[in-house]
Amino acid sequence: MGPDKKLIERWKSAEILLLGGSAGSFKLVFQIIKLLSSELNKAVIIVIHRKKNYLSEIERLFAENSRILMREIADKDILNKNTIYIAPANYHTLIEKEGTFSLDVSEAVWFSKPSIDVTFESFAEVYKDRCIAILLSGANQDGAEGLLKLRNSGATTIAQHPEDAEMDEMPQAAINIGAAEYILRTEEIFNLLNT
Amino acid sequence: MAGKLIMTDTSVIISSTQISELIDLVKRIHGFDFSGYTKASLKRRITRIMQLKKISYYDLKHMLVNDQSFFQDFLEEITVNVTEMFRDPTFYKAVNSQVVPYLSTYQHSKIWVAGCSTGEEVYSLAILMREAGLSQKSFIYGTDINTEVLKEARKGIYSLRNIKSYAENYQLTGLRGSISDHFTILYDAASIHNELKQNTLFSVHNLVSDGVFNEFQLISCRNVFIYFETELQERILELFYQSLCPLGYLCLGSKETIRSDAFKKKFKVINQKENIYQKVGS
Numbered sequence: 001m002g003p004d005k006k007l008i009e010r011w012k013s014a015e016i017l018l019l020g021g022s023a024g025s026f027k028l029v030f031q032i033i034k035l036l037s038s039e040l041n042k043a044v045i046i047v048i049h050r051k052k053n054y055l056s057e058i059e060r061l062f063a064e065n066s067r068i069l070m071r072e073i074a075d076k077d078i079l080n081k082n083t084i085y086i087a088p089a090n091y092h093t094l095i096e097k098e099g100t101f102s103l104d105v106s107e108a109v110w111f112s113k114p115s116i117d118v119t120f121e122s123f124a125e126v127y128k129d130r131c132i133a134i135l136l137s138g139a140n141q142d143g144a145e146g147l148l149k150l151r152n153s154g155a156t157t158i159a160q161h162p163e164d165a166e167m168d169e170m171p172q173a174a175i176n177i178g179a180a181e182y183i184l185r186t187e188e189i190f191n192l193l194n195t
Numbered sequence: 196m197a198g199k200l201i202m203t204d205t206s207v208i209i210s211s212t213q214i215s216e217l218i219d220l221v222k223r224i225h226g227f228d229f230s231g232y233t234k235a236s237l238k239r240r241i242t243r244i245m246q247l248k249k250i251s252y253y254d255l256k257h258m259l260v261n262d263q264s265f266f267q268d269f270l271e272e273i274t275v276n277v278t279e280m281f282r283d284p285t286f287y288k289a290v291n292s293q294v295v296p297y298l299s300t301y302q303h304s305k306i307w308v309a310g311c312s313t314g315e316e317v318y319s320l321a322i323l324m325r326e327a328g329l330s331q332k333s334f335i336y337g338t339d340i341n342t343e344v345l346k347e348a349r350k351g352i353y354s355l356r357n358i359k360s361y362a363e364n365y366q367l368t369g370l371r372g373s374i375s376d377h378f379t380i381l382y383d384a385a386s387i388h389n390e391l392k393q394n395t396l397f398s399v400h401n402l403v404s405d406g407v408f409n410e411f412q413l414i415s416c417r418n419v420f421i422y423f424e425t426e427l428q429e430r431i432l433e434l435f436y437q438s439l440c441p442l443g444y445l446c447l448g449s450k451e452t453i454r455s456d457a458f459k460k461k462f463k464v465i466n467q468k469e470n471i472y473q474k475v476g477s
Contacts, residue, residue, distance in 0.1 A: 074450045075421045088450055090282075091421075094235035097211070102233040103421040103450055106240075106275040122235055 008195050010156045014132040017042050018123055020116035022049040022138030024166025035194055038067040044084040047116045052090035059086055077101045087114040094122040110142035120146025129154030136160045138170025148179035158182045213252055214238055220259055225266055228403050231427030244272045276344050280315045283449045284367035289469040294444050295327045304333045304412040310419035311337030314348025321391040322377050326370050338400035345397045351387035358385040402431050407438045417448040432458045439474040446471050
């Protein structure tokens with residue numbers, strides 16, 4: 001079953017793709033990066049929980065398999081289309097009105113830094129309905145609240161179907177609070193992003 | 196989980212105009228200028244204060260005007276004071292191999308940790324200098340705008356739980372022994388050795404409004420620029436330039452780089468990944 005027409009339209013018109021994931025999402029994000037077209041015409045921001053001090057591996061592996069320019073976010077980087085940005089470990093990532101990233105070392109949220117909530121909320125405030133966000137597998141509740149704020153700001157919000165998620169707590173938490181406008185099977189997510 | 200409770204409270208909404216009003220108010224009444232701070236972070240911090248204290252925007256304004264003791268709390272909350280010992284172990288490794296040899300050529304070297312918060316970075320560098328045998332030949336100044344965190348820094352007492360979490364960082368720096376070699380442990384607290392405290396001085400300095408106060412061989416200002424807009428960053432880069440001796444070193448955070456062409460000419464990149472620079476020119 002393919003994704004519905006309205007969703008495809010919203011995917012096509014979105015300027016920003018936000019991906020959030022934790023335990024069990026790594027492989028999925030890797031597959032998503034591989035299939036994104038070089039003429040995507042969107043900025044992609046990835047927030048994945050991971051340990052500090054072991055950051056380089058994920059970025060390198062992702063970058064080697066992407067058709068799109070990929071970089072780990074540094075202070076004051078400018079948000080550009082056709083670029084994949086990955087939130088650095090041990091920082092929170094925020095977006096400014098002017099379209100520049102700013103980083104923050106403040107307290108972990110849900111024991112996580114980067115926190116998906118922090119980045120999603122920040123994009124909800126600045127880019128609102130220009131965003132499409134997908135919350136993937138994870139073993140805690142980070143991201144649910146941020147996804148809700150995105151949805152309330154007019155963004156398109158998607159949770160991975162809990163049955164397909166290696167760890168269902170994260171997408172389930174989002175579904176429980178009504179943050180997910182769409183609940184998609186993994187296959188449907190791939191189909192949508194491939195459109 | 197305190198942080199989380201705050202994030203789930205969606206009742207506090209503060210506009211950009213209100214943020215500007217607060218910045219003006221704080222500048223007028225308390226003399227602290229936050230206008231060059233990045234707005235997304237400032238907004239998040241102010242929202243956090245309102246949620247912690249369970250106060251409205253109008254309460255906040257009222258308290259900032261009428262309650263002098265509240266301002267200290269406000270200052271402490273608005274500035275991020277989260278820090279670690281040996282945060283980014285690869286940075287300390289790089290300082291050890293690329294900067295310490297330079298410092299050892301001085302009879303006496305002076306180090307400035309700008310935005311030192313509760314002192315963890317000052318003591319990390321003190322340990323690094325001790326391990327290099329330069330304890331008696333170096334002096335470290337730690338400065339911050341926040342008097343409360345400086346009190347903590349002077350004590351040099353940290354919870355044992357925190358020290359344990361820094362142990363991994365320490366191992367990754369490649370320094371010999373373990374982090375506990377530098378602390379006296381008493382129940383659930385760890386107190387930094389007096390010998391390491393001897394050559395340190397903590398004092399108030401506001402990077403936004405205060406000027407040059409000494410000449411340094413090394414300035415470390417890590418994860419402070421992330422809270423400043425570009426224009427303010429450049430003003431402070433000039434302050435650092437003026438405060439460094441010829442060929443002195445400047446260390447920024449692992450995600451903070453010098454972008455301006457004018458300052459790229461004044462600071463040579465020594466380590467691209469760790470953002471270690473050296474003053475060049477006159």
